[in-house]
Amino acid sequence: MVKRIPPLGIVNAFILFLLGAITLYPFYNIYIYAFNEGTDSLKAVLYLWPRKFTFDNIAKALTQDGIMSAFQLSVLRTAVGTILTLVCTSSLAYAMTRRDIKGYRFFSNYFFITFVFTGGLIPFYITMLKLNLYDTFWVLVLPGIYSFWYMIIFRTFFDAIPKALAEAAQVEGASFIHIFLRVIAPLSKPVYATIGLFAGVNYWNDWFTGLFFVKKEHLLPLQSLLQKVMNETDMISKFGLVVGSSQAAQTVTPYSIKLAIVVISVTPIILVYPFLQKYFAKGMMLGSIKG
Template sequence: MKISRGEKAFGVFNTILLSLLAFSTLYPFVYMTALALNEGLDSLKGGIYFWPREFTWINIKTVVTNPLVQDAFFVSVSRTIIGTFATVFITGICAYALSFRRLPYRKLLMIYFLIPMLFSGGLIPYYIQLRDLGLIDHFLVYIIPGVLNIWNLIVMRSFFENIPDSLIEAAEMDGANPFTIFWRIVIPISMPMIAAISLFTAVTHWNSWFDGAYFVNEMNLKPLQTYLQNILMNADAAQNLRQGSASVSASSNAAVAAASRTITPMALKMAVVILGTIPVLIIYPLLQRYFVKGVLIGGVKE
């Protein structure tokens, strides 16, 4: 088929526009990576835009070997895994129950769930509630408050409502109980939706810093993003991280000790940002294949 000049011009314009958009999205990460892999004192001279001028691993090593960063990373990984599984499971079983049109008081229950999504009591009553539940300075403060996500509940319920009734009826005729139907039939069919919800939930847990900043006082319980926010906003925190690395390097060989003297707070900030970003960049491609699958795996012919 012959392509007109207008279509060719639109294709070129569209390619250039999308390329610029992709570049503007990718460049901040490239810039931070270059600063994280460059000597701190050399970075202060400027002129680093795409790749490091004086390559070094000392900034990354300093962050990775810091005990506070290790604890924060472990807390973030733990809350992401546990929180994602708990949220998807609890929200999923509630959404599956609400998808049955014969459920008593179904509309009233949906209104009950919608009210806290639309209206909030405020930060102070929320803090008092967490305190009365004993969740302040406790790891479960990252898990329990978000174990039921109303928005995901609505999305899951709508998806479950579109599952063919004949599929459920056939399982019931074969003697399957509701939990077996949910685990053996509904879950496999809903994997694309569950993968998407799991990804969004995991990213939310990983990027969350607010609860660690206001509901947790112990440093060994703060997640990585809270620690990163503290470093970015507080110059003393970055300086303490640098001094901690210098004291560790003093007991190592002379070459490492000399390299540690080139570390700057800005270089450490970029290294922590890279450390907090890489896990999300790894998770997205692994779950991408679920997004291109069909909504239903298999089917039933009426």
């Protein structure tokens, strides 16, 4: 027997569908324009699919000097930075679950103050110079490995794990570090996946660090280099210059290159998300305690 859907449910579904379409279409429209001939895209505002499908926009964006090396650098930076963020922040968070340790209140207040107040850009710039991190690969990684907000999320998650598990391991002679590595961390895959995705997106999308703390061209991350390319396409559009000399390049416009750059920068994160999404809704304690 087919279950009858009440009229109110139909109205709600229609409203949600409409809101979803309005929200997602601008993003979908970027992909349409990126894979459509640039000159053809100027003829209309709204498309449902590419009228004249082409890879010329993507190819032109990828042929910019240093794009591939910047892409590889950003992948390395994101991987190293995300791993260090998870290791350092989760270790600190687990230590902060021990409220009986000496000086707990002092360190708790200290970390909170660093979250509320910052020294500003100039002191931070001077610090990078003094630590010899300026214009090196590590200036793209080390400043972002700690986040007070991430630490609070980790600590809250660890606090929710029953203390009986750690106490049982302690009775068996496990050390503090052993308990963390063998008991707590394996039960915390959902929060590791969530914070890992947050940290990875932050590292991948960060263009500010490369703009102010890197001079060497081969150390520019992808987002910083793409920012530079987009500024160059603005100049091309402003002065009416030709994007390329080949016949295929004549269909490419500065605006289509910009959208192709957006597609190049956001697609890797979109492809990674489905592999982590399953952990978000997964129960952390399912089957961890019996009896």
